[in-house]
Amino acid sequence: MENNKIRVALAGNPNVGKTTLFNAITGSRQHVGNWPGVTVEKKSGTRIYKDYEIEVIDLPGTYSLTAYSMDEIVARDFIIEERPDIVVQIVDASNLERNLYLTTQLMELEAEMVIALNMCDLALERGDKLYLDKMEEILAAPVVRTVASKNIGIDELLDKVIEEKNNEQYHGHEIGYGDEIEDKILEIEKVLNEDGGLAGKYPIRWMSIRLLEGDVNVMRKVAKSQVSEAINDLLDSIDQEEYEAEIADKRYVTINAIFPQLCTRSDVKLSRSDMIDRVLTNKYLGIPIFLALMWGAFELTFAFATPFMDMIEIGFTWLATSVAASIEPVWLASLIGDGIIGGVGAVLIFVPNIFILFFLLSLLEGSGYLARAAFIMDRLMYKIGMHGKSFIPMLMGFGCNVPAVMATRSIEDDRDRLITILVVPFISCGARLPIYILFAGTFFGRQAGTIVFLLYILGIAVAIASAKLLRSTLIRGKPAPFIMEMPPYRVPVLKTSLIHMWDNGAMYIKKAGTIILLGVIVIWLLASFPWGVEYGSEESYVGIIGHSFEPLMKHLGFDWKITVSLIFGFVAKEIVVASMGVLYGVGDNQEALAQSLLADPSITALSSLSLMVFSLLYMPCVATLGVIRKETLSWKWTIFALSYGITVAWIIAFVVYQGGSLLGY
Amino acid sequence: MLKELTQMFDITLDTLKPGDMARITKVRVRGPARRKLLDMGMVAGSEVELIRKAPLGDPIEFRVKGYNLSIRKNEARQIFVHLVE
Numbered sequence: 001m002e003n004n005k006i007r008v009a010l011a012g013n014p015n016v017g018k019t020t021l022f023n024a025i026t027g028s029r030q031h032v033g034n035w036p037g038v039t040v041e042k043k044s045g046t047r048i049y050k051d052y053e054i055e056v057i058d059l060p061g062t063y064s065l066t067a068y069s070m071d072e073i074v075a076r077d078f079i080i081e082e083r084p085d086i087v088v089q090i091v092d093a094s095n096l097e098r099n100l101y102l103t104t105q106l107m108e109l110e111a112e113m114v115i116a117l118n119m120c121d122l123a124l125e126r127g128d129k130l131y132l133d134k135m136e137e138i139l140a141a142p143v144v145r146t147v148a149s150k151n152i153g154i155d156e157l158l159d160k161v162i163e164e165k166n167n168e169q170y171h172g173h174e175i176g177y178g179d180e181i182e183d184k185i186l187e188i189e190k191v192l193n194e195d196g197g198l199a200g201k202y203p204i205r206w207m208s209i210r211l212l213e214g215d216v217n218v219m220r221k222v223a224k225s226q227v228s229e230a231i232n233d234l235l236d237s238i239d240q241e242e243y244e245a246e247i248a249d250k251r252y253v254t255i256n257a258i259f260p261q262l263c264t265r266s267d268v269k270l271s272r273s274d275m276i277d278r279v280l281t282n283k284y285l286g287i288p289i290f291l292a293l294m295w296g297a298f299e300l301t302f303a304f305a306t307p308f309m310d311m312i313e314i315g316f317t318w319l320a321t322s323v324a325a326s327i328e329p330v331w332l333a334s335l336i337g338d339g340i341i342g343g344v345g346a347v348l349i350f351v352p353n354i355f356i357l358f359f360l361l362s363l364l365e366g367s368g369y370l371a372r373a374a375f376i377m378d379r380l381m382y383k384i385g386m387h388g389k390s391f392i393p394m395l396m397g398f399g400c401n402v403p404a405v406m407a408t409r410s411i412e413d414d415r416d417r418l419i420t421i422l423v424v425p426f427i428s429c430g431a432r433l434p435i436y437i438l439f440a441g442t443f444f445g446r447q448a449g450t451i452v453f454l455l456y457i458l459g460i461a462v463a464i465a466s467a468k469l470l471r472s473t474l475i476r477g478k479p480a481p482f483i484m485e486m487p488p489y490r491v492p493v494l495k496t497s498l499i500h501m502w503d504n505g506a507m508y509i510k511k512a513g514t515i516i517l518l519g520v521i522v523i524w525l526l527a528s529f530p531w532g533v534e535y536g537s538e539e540s541y542v543g544i545i546g547h548s549f550e551p552l553m554k555h556l557g558f559d560w561k562i563t564v565s566l567i568f569g570f571v572a573k574e575i576v577v578a579s580m581g582v583l584y585g586v587g588d589n590q591e592a593l594a595q596s597l598l599a600d601p602s603i604t605a606l607s608s609l610s611l612m613v614f615s616l617l618y619m620p621c622v623a624t625l626g627v628i629r630k631e632t633l634s635w636k637w638t639i640f641a642l643s644y645g646i647t648v649a650w651i652i653a654f655v656v657y658q659g660g661s662l663l664g665y
Numbered sequence: 666m667l668k669e670l671t672q673m674f675d676i677t678l679d680t681l682k683p684g685d686m687a688r689i690t691k692v693r694v695r696g697p698a699r700r701k702l703l704d705m706g707m708v709a710g711s712e713v714e715l716i717r718k719a720p721l722g723d724p725i726e727f728r729v730k731g732y733n734l735s736i737r738k739n740e741a742r743q744i745f746v747h748l749v750e
Contacts, residue, residue: 064704
């Protein structure tokens, strides 16, 4: 039955338990994707309840709907363009004042509203009193108490949603902005009403208010109308900045006026959160505790994942060899074994890291500590042209760039996020270490440790320099302002974290997986053709490419063998070592490989240093590129990441090799 | 005497000390940060209390409208306040 479908949008501030409520309503019947054309995550799900099919769309968490960020634009456009049947606003009962600011805006959008007063338990525990009847009367919307983390009030909420949907008449209240502004609103409304197209589509009062506030997005909607000139004339006569402040002010004045009627707040001087913060963001203890927590998160993500990764690797190697052994002809066996199974393995190998990291990030976010982490690190990060929130993704980069790039999703500002994504690949991940161990160990003896340490520092330095360079060229401007709520500390909801972990793992496989698989197969093709050559040999396309790049690479001290290994390293950087073993005919015997390298006159200590520098910087591996494409939604930036890396690597390795040669090494 | 004097003149938000209460008189911040600050309740007339500074001295955490908000000194410097008791 068509009319038994209800479309519900969930709106609300961040940190009010919106995701938890969404999970409580939809259970596992949910779908995660992106809003069209933007990198903002879109979650939707359905719930069958009392003969109704309720589709729930989780809007991005926002404090306002004034088009400050992409999140706000997405949320707002959904409400005004798609016109969901009901908008449920989740309101944090222990923080009514600021939450009601969004309510006032939803009222102006003339949305059919139901209010879920969440975390009532915390507010009541604190001694607050909430007057629900008064709230329903003043806000002209049903109000339901919920405690999403304990599944309390969910059915009542759905009942109200159905009731409200079947309730034909719309009733809403509006905020008065004072005579001067109201006059202006009326004037603009009159002009807008002349355009039937606009008047029929959007709430006119809302539109007028937004125009007074100088909303660029709404201006764009009006620009196509025949009344745009008249509107521009009207707006030219006012000081929009003044109006913007005045309007925000009036909203809060209204909230102040109604607030005492809705609840009485107990006067707790020092909350539990404040006490925790006295320790966790303490001037002296804050940083050591932060570093200890980060170290723990890092260890858990990468050390705890290692056995799972080993299992995946062993499993896939076994599968590849046994499949290869049982298939004829040889080329098909190699395609399925080395190409496809190897490729799937290359995709899945990162899943343990991604699962654990996103689980931990969700715990940190749910507990409220993630905001403190940004608070503690912002000063340092701002100095290098980045945002406090960039720190955790960069740190995770030392383990593996793939989850690190995905972790940038917590950075709201698109440009801050893009810069972080582009510089993360210079952070030396764990897969690069085997290369350093082989070459530094072979050629630098007792200095090996120092060399490896310097390589890590070089990676950080190049990341910082690149961030600065991007800030002054392609992605101009300062980091986004740091205006962040420090939410109260709470016990994270396990189910929310588990779903978050699962969603991100699944998204990675779906979105990045295909690109990674494709990359691996391309390398397989290059190594196996022309027809009949030995896999990865001098006569294969890889070998030919290695040779043809020799004129360019010899300035770095590399012969064709090294170049070929580096091409294989695109699949995963640790493969550089394995493919050198193959090219020197020693397999995976590290000791024999070290001996052959020492015996090879074309590799010196200097060229091995240049090689390590090049391996550190040269390009994100195919998996990292896959997630860069997934997170930026742009091939342009993905290709930029690839070519920028190669260029930087070539230049720095050139300086190292040629400089070293000049100095007589 | 000094206290009376400072109460007469507007000072900027970044000069408060932990525990100081003040009332916002003017938000001079420009650009997108302005919008966000207004939305977060940093409007003229709001009472704010400085809670703490980050371990490295910046950003600064305030209590406003019943919740905690942190902003950089850069923005705080452009918000004018009146000390209150």
